[in-house]
Amino acid sequence: MQNNWDLKAHLLKEIKAYGGWVSAHNHLDKAYLIKAEDLRLADISLQEKWDLIDDLKQSQTVDDIYDRMAFGIEQQIAQGVTALCTFIDVDPLIQDKSMLAAERVRERYKSQIKLLFANQTVKGVLEPQAREWFDKGAEFVDIIGGLPGKDLGHEAEHLDVLLSTAKKYGKMVHVHVDQFNTPKEQETALLVQKTIEHQMQGKVVGVHGISIAAQPQTVRQKLYQDMVKAGVMMIACPSAWIDHRRREDLVPSHNSVTPVDEMIPAGVTVAIGPDNIADYYKPFTDGDMWTELRFLLEACHYYDLQELVKIATTNGRKVLGLI
Numbered sequence: 422m423q424n425n426w427d428l429k430a431h432l433l434k435e436i437k438a439y440g441g442w443v444s445a446h447n448h449l450d451k452a453y454l455i456k457a458e459d460l461r462l463a464d465i466s467l468q469e470k471w472d473l474i475d476d477l478k479q480s481q482t483v484d485d486i487y488d489r490m491a492f493g494i495e496q497q498i499a500q501g502v503t504a505l506c507t508f509i510d511v512d513p514l515i516q517d518k519s520m521l522a523a524e525r526v527r528e529r530y531k532s533q534i535k536l537l538f539a540n541q542t543v544k545g546v547l548e549p550q551a552r553e554w555f556d557k558g559a560e561f562v563d564i565i566g567g568l569p570g571k572d573l574g575h576e577a578e579h580l581d582v583l584l585s586t587a588k589k590y591g592k593m594v595h596v597h598v599d600q601f602n603t604p605k606e607q608e609t610a611l612l613v614q615k616t617i618e619h620q621m622q623g624k625v626v627g628v629h630g631i632s633i634a635a636q637p638q639t640v641r642q643k644l645y646q647d648m649v650k651a652g653v654m655m656i657a658c659p660s661a662w663i664d665h666r667r668r669e670d671l672v673p674s675h676n677s678v679t680p681v682d683e684m685i686p687a688g689v690t691v692a693i694g695p696d697n698i699a700d701y702y703k704p705f706t707d708g709d710m711w712t713e714l715r716f717l718l719e720a721c722h723y724y725d726l727q728e729l730v731k732i733a734t735t736n737g738r739k740v741l742g743l744i
């Protein structure tokens with residue numbers, strides 16, 4: 422029997438032909454920290470988790486972080502990932518430990534995979550001590566990372582710090598935006614506005630963009646047009662938010678995933694990554710890129726094979742600034 426029905430095999434072959442998977446968003450310095458006895462901690466809110474893992478982070482040595490990052494990278498290489506970007510925490514608690522581990526993995530795997538690092542600003546960028554570490558991280562990383570939700574109420578100032586720093590160093594910016602699947606969030610729109618203000622068109626990438634799908638259609642379509650004009654791209658991490666909790670808000674019905682079925686036809690560049698792997702945020706995520714692509718195509722009912730291959734490959738190179 423011919424295997425024309427095997428669309429997974431077809432996609433995997435095409436992805437290989439297009440230079441291999443690009444795993445555009447990870448947090449490998451936190452990966453593989455979960456244990457069965459700690460699963461109850463996975464149940465608390467994201468905002469509580471940002472602080473909860475502080476104790477755990479402080480107890481980690483550079484060797485611990487290196488081992489887990491190296492294991493994660495090997496898992497991705499084994500799947501045919503050829504380029505990977507991981508956020509690493511750089512803040513007053515972890516200080517330079519993740520950066521030191523990152524330096525070592527970059528050296529160790531440089532002949533096997535293109536590795537890029539972005540700084541996770543889990544303590545924000547406005548409080549003076551957090552800002553000091555953000556500045557140190559910004560010098561080290563390839564891509565300036567951000568999390569405006571950590572400077573709640575001051576998201577615009579948070580973005581001003583990221584974008585002005587990125588401009589100074591000539592680096593790209595990756596920002597976690599619109600994560601909570603609520604129309605109350607409009608962080609992608611703010612990111613677009615700030616991109617234009619700082620004249621950083623083509624250098625800025627949102628991560629997630631889940632809440633966009635909770636907006637009315639006219640708002641969504643206007644946002645896509647604005648993203649295209651400002652060259653703002655997006656990284657989808659499909660399994661990361663598919664577990665979004667049931668709520669009573671009335672919003673346009675949708676799955677809790679980056680709306681690629683609308684973004685790609687509108688001309689927005691969308692890439693893909695696993696985000697958190699086997700940690701307190703996502704205890705069961707294993708970093709399997711096919712699982713992520715499958716979640717995306719199923720959750721968005723998106724069957725354009727050629728575009729799916731681009732999401733997995735060339736779009737990833739674009740958001741990482743490699744092409």
Ligand SMILES: [Zn+2]
Nearest residue numbers: 448597628696
């Ligand atoms: Zn992330």
